[in-house]
Amino acid sequence: MNEYFKNLFNRQPNEIINGDYYFNADSDGDNFNAKDAELWLSGVFKDRWKSAVKADNGLVKAFYADVLNIFAQNPFPFMEIACGPGMGLTPIILSRNPGASCLATDACSLLVKSLRQHISSNLKQFNIDLASFSIFDIPMQANSLDIVTSFIGVSSTRSGEQGKLKALSEIYRVLKKDGCFIAVENEWRDMEAIRKVFRLWGRNMWVGMEEKTSWNEKFEKSGFTVEKSDKTFFRYLDGYDNELGEQAERYGIKVGMKYTLFVLRK
Numbered sequence: 001m002n003e004y005f006k007n008l009f010n011r012q013p014n015e016i017i018n019g020d021y022y023f024n025a026d027s028d029g030d031n032f033n034a035k036d037a038e039l040w041l042s043g044v045f046k047d048r049w050k051s052a053v054k055a056d057n058g059l060v061k062a063f064y065a066d067v068l069n070i071f072a073q074n075p076f077p078f079m080e081i082a083c084g085p086g087m088g089l090t091p092i093i094l095s096r097n098p099g100a101s102c103l104a105t106d107a108c109s110l111l112v113k114s115l116r117q118h119i120s121s122n123l124k125q126f127n128i129d130l131a132s133f134s135i136f137d138i139p140m141q142a143n144s145l146d147i148v149t150s151f152i153g154v155s156s157t158r159s160g161e162q163g164k165l166k167a168l169s170e171i172y173r174v175l176k177k178d179g180c181f182i183a184v185e186n187e188w189r190d191m192e193a194i195r196k197v198f199r200l201w202g203r204n205m206w207v208g209m210e211e212k213t214s215w216n217e218k219f220e221k222s223g224f225t226v227e228k229s230d231k232t233f234f235r236y237l238d239g240y241d242n243e244l245g246e247q248a249e250r251y252g253i254k255v256g257m258k259y260t261l262f263v264l265r266k
Contacts, residue, residue, distance in 0.1 A: 004101060020132070023132060025137070026110075030084075036110075037110055062231075063231050063261060067149075071093055081135050081150050082150065084156070086151065087104055089150070102127065135153060143174070146180065147179065147182065150183040151184045154171075164208065186257040188255070190255065198244075206244075225265045226263075227263045229261070232260045237254075
């Protein structure tokens with residue numbers, strides 16, 4: 001952990017492994033296992049970075065232009081929350097701003113350990129620190145970060161509307177005044193397809209999948225000012241996304257998602 005990020009934490013981690021901080025937060029993340037880790041290390045991690053590096057036109061150029069412009073003007077160190085196997089916006093940002101420093105975080109300790117293994121072998125040219133903690137309890141000082149990023153990090157919480165608001169309040173707390181929260185968050189497009197997957201899976205649908213308020217309302221309720229929310233795209237969930245994606249592929253059901261890019265200020 002480099003000194004910049006180390007000095008921002010407000011308490012000691014439960015463990016430090018290979019310089020990365022662990023705060024025993026697995027219960028707040030996806031339930032990945034050793035088979036998932038083997039899949040990540042055999043190619044998924046590399047594929048996600050290759051896709052980000054190669055995508056000089058099309059979606060990246062059109063959809064992420066505002067993100068890249070922010071970092072081109074102010075390449076502040078940033079924290080990626082709930083980064084998942086794809087590492088969120090980190091590959092897109094660092095592949096175009098290799099000098100920027102990043103703290104990539106996720107609740108799942110297995111994921112963070114696997115990311116460290118991949119980074120140490122394949123991404124030594126980038127300044128990437130890692131930490132495992134819950135988005136509901138970010139162990140960092142208030143008013144300490146210039147930029148926080150999320151690629152469905154808030155969307156992926158399992159505690160419904162109140163969980164999303166709790167996560168947003170934590171992000172708001174750790175940002176400096178005028179700090180920037182760059183968030184790509186999703187909305188489910190076909191609830192009947194989702195209900196069918198969960199029914200076949202034999203599980204209850206995750207809390208909060210049927211939203212009662214818009215993202216703009218959630219952000220504004222949490223204190224943020226919405227600067228931009230005009231960029232969107234649509235895609236189908238896949239098995240690399242999460243457990244729902246795995247089950248949707250298993251049963252041959254397409255689950256659609258609409259993504260919106262938000263640029264927010266504290």
